[in-house]
Amino acid sequence: MNERLIGLTCSKCGNFYRPDEGPYLCPECCGVLETLYDYEKIEKFEGKDLWRYRQLLPSSGRTNLLVGVTPLYRSDALNEELGINDLWVKDETRNPTYSLKDRASAVVVVLARELGCKTVTCASTGNAATSLAGLSASEGLKCHIFAPKTISAPKLVQLQAFNARVLKIDASYDDCYDLCNRFAEKYNWYNRNTAYNPYTLDGKKTVAFEIAEQLEWEVPNKIFVPVGDGCIVSSVWKGFVELQKIGLTDGLPELIGVQADGCKPLKESFDKNKGCERAEPKTLAGSIAVGKPRNGFMALRDVRNSKGKFVSVTDKEMFEATKLLGSTTGIFGELAGVASVAAIKKEMENGKLDEGEKVVALITGSGLKDVEVALKLFEKIDLLEADEGKIYEHIEEISTNRRGR
Ligand SMILES: Cc1ncc(COP(=O)(O)O)c(C=O)c1O
Numbered sequence: 001m002n003e004r005l006i007g008l009t010c011s012k013c014g015n016f017y018r019p020d021e022g023p024y025l026c027p028e029c030c031g032v033l034e035t036l037y038d039y040e041k042i043e044k045f046e047g048k049d050l051w052r053y054r055q056l057l058p059s060s061g062r063t064n065l066l067v068g069v070t071p072l073y074r075s076d077a078l079n080e081e082l083g084i085n086d087l088w089v090k091d092e093t094r095n096p097t098y099s100l101k102d103r104a105s106a107v108v109v110v111l112a113r114e115l116g117c118k119t120v121t122c123a124s125t126g127n128a129a130t131s132l133a134g135l136s137a138s139e140g141l142k143c144h145i146f147a148p149k150t151i152s153a154p155k156l157v158q159l160q161a162f163n164a165r166v167l168k169i170d171a172s173y174d175d176c177y178d179l180c181n182r183f184a185e186k187y188n189w190y191n192r193n194t195a196y197n198p199y200t201l202d203g204k205k206t207v208a209f210e211i212a213e214q215l216e217w218e219v220p221n222k223i224f225v226p227v228g229d230g231c232i233v234s235s236v237w238k239g240f241v242e243l244q245k246i247g248l249t250d251g252l253p254e255l256i257g258v259q260a261d262g263c264k265p266l267k268e269s270f271d272k273n274k275g276c277e278r279a280e281p282k283t284l285a286g287s288i289a290v291g292k293p294r295n296g297f298m299a300l301r302d303v304r305n306s307k308g309k310f311v312s313v314t315d316k317e318m319f320e321a322t323k324l325l326g327s328t329t330g331i332f333g334e335l336a337g338v339a340s341v342a343a344i345k346k347e348m349e350n351g352k353l354d355e356g357e358k359v360v361a362l363i364t365g366s367g368l369k370d371v372e373v374a375l376k377l378f379e380k381i382d383l384l385e386a387d388e389g390k391i392y393e394h395i396e397e398i399s400t401n402r403r404g405r
Pocket residue numbers: 099101127128194226227228229230231232233287288334336337364365366
């Protein structure tokens with residue numbers, strides 16, 4: 001364990017635990033735990049990969065796969081289309097298994113190895129699972145995945161390619177999560193479940209460190225984050241709070257949590273200032289179709305502390321954002337992964353975002369992992385006869401129909 005890791009505090013009751021006491025959730029109140037480091041002792045970051053932040057990670061080990069270090073782009077074309085000047089896109093599709101979740105899985109597999117656990121597990125609608133499976137494969141760990149039957153085919157084959165032991169269960173994600181926790185305890189597997197294993201937040205917060213560093217330590221005004229369980233949004237907050245604590249940045253960003261219109265329990269709770277009620281997910285954006293957000297308490301707290309808010313977007317708006325992002329930047333995100341861009345477009349149209357604000361959109365996962373949904377939404381491509389005349393006519397027709405570019 002990193003000697004700078006002082007312990008874990010409960011996000012609900014504030015109880016403190018030493019790292020060697022090692023609970024997953026707070027034994028008192030089942031609150032999600034958060035790591036606490038000795039921020040006085042942090043020295044200059046050195047190195048070129050994610051492990052350059054190891055002073056603020058639980059373990060100093062590293063993975064074979066290259067995780068993180070993803071590009072932050074400023075696309076003139078996208079900015080122009082949205083009528084904004086300073087929008088940056090953090091392309092998390094570039095992680096080894098194509099989603100931001102690799103950051104959390106990297107930290108988890110390193111810890112599992114350090115703790116002497118040979119088997120890891122998690123429940124997931126897809127991205128956390130494939131990332132844990134890929135990282136486990138590269139570290140020689142066994143991996144059991146509890147997947148709901150709705151898991152997409154590309155994610156399922158990815159799991160198989162990584163030789164994970166897949167338990168595809170006729171149950172919702174929420175039920176798979178509870179089952180996974182029970183079996184992890186029974187077999188003593190190391191459990192990566194989100195909002196259960198406190199160190200996943202540490203892995204994901206590295207995305208905030210990278211954004212700040214790529215912007216030369218200038219803090220953006222707003223960061224748009226797709227939200228399901230609410231862990232990524234809290235990790236981004238934790239990352240920026242820690243950077244401020246160690247004096248690398250001055251100020252904090254407003255966090256805008258983005259949910260699907262068809263599943264927005266956190267937005268409802270935030271707007272109505274009341275407890276989070278379970279929602280029945282009705283959205284194609286599978287990765288954020290979470291009816292019972294496991295990190296709801298912390299996500300609501302952090303978005304509130306950031307002076308931000310939650311917004312929601314329709315599946316159609318996410319699909320439009322997929323096309324907008326793809327056609328202006330060459331990045332293909334899954335619906336949930338581009339919810340951030342959809343929300344920025346909406347906020348601009350509603351006059352709620354200033355064109356001069358420095359804004360970051362997290363693109364959290366790749367469209368190729370949810371290609372069945374994309375295939376449903378994109379129009380079919382005509383099959384052309386191998387006839388020069390007809391092909392010529394077709395080229396002329398599509399050239400006049402396509403907008404601008
Ligand atoms: C692509 C993608 N975006 C966003 C999220 C939401 O993250 P969280 O559940 O931490 O809110 C997920 C989680 O599975 C995801 O896979």
